Amino acid sequence: MRFFPAATALLLASGMSISSAGAQAAPLPQPVPCPAAATAQLDGFYRWFLATRDGGRSEFQSQKQRFTPELYRELRAAFALQPADGRFVDFDPFSNSQVGSNGHRITGCRRAGDGLLLMRVEVLAGLGPSRTSTVPLDYVLSPDGQSWRIADIRYPGEVSFSLRSYLQGLLKQP
Numbered sequence: 001m002r003f004f005p006a007a008t009a010l011l012l013a014s015g016m017s018i019s020s021a022g023a024q025a026a027p028l029p030q031p032v033p034c035p036a037a038a039t040a041q042l043d044g045f046y047r048w049f050l051a052t053r054d055g056g057r058s059e060f061q062s063q064k065q066r067f068t069p070e071l072y073r074e075l076r077a078a079f080a081l082q083p084a085d086g087r088f089v090d091f092d093p094f095s096n097s098q099v100g101s102n103g104h105r106i107t108g109c110r111r112a113g114d115g116l117l118l119m120r121v122e123v124l125a126g127l128g129p130s131r132t133s134t135v136p137l138d139y140v141l142s143p144d145g146q147s148w149r150i151a152d153i154r155y156p157g158e159v160s161f162s163l164r165s166y167l168q169g170l171l172k173q174p
Helices: 005-013 036-051 060-066 069-080 163-172
Strands: 100-111 117-128 131-144 147-155
Touching: 036 060, 036 100, 036 117, 036 131, 036 147, 060 069, 060 147, 069 147, 069 163, 100 131, 147 163
Parallel strands: none
Antiparallel strands: 100 117, 117 131, 131 147
């Protein structure tokens, strides 16, 4: 996985915890079948996302119903930041890359505390359909009536972090 120096520096400077490959990981919850409504939510989001030209930032408001209110607010505020502000989202949070995305695949689900669901999504990111690599993302989904909302995205790997922690650190900076 490619992780970007600006994001790493922000995480370290803000005091957020990141874990390295050598750290002891907590045991994963047992796999469960992915609920159809959760799968439909992520598949629908990626259909929209893959069809957009700019990673969806200019049309992001159309996806509001797919996110928890907290994550949606944080994403909108962070997407509004520009390099001239001295801080901005310098990677695509839906592929954890700085290149285009060409597809996705849901590979499994696990239950988390408080009724949350962890859904592993493998995103094909790269410069074109024949030049891609698989980037794993763990979506945290929160139940919302008969549906599910995206509450966070966790980026596993050599340097792991969560989208909410990253956004909160980015938005706290002056």
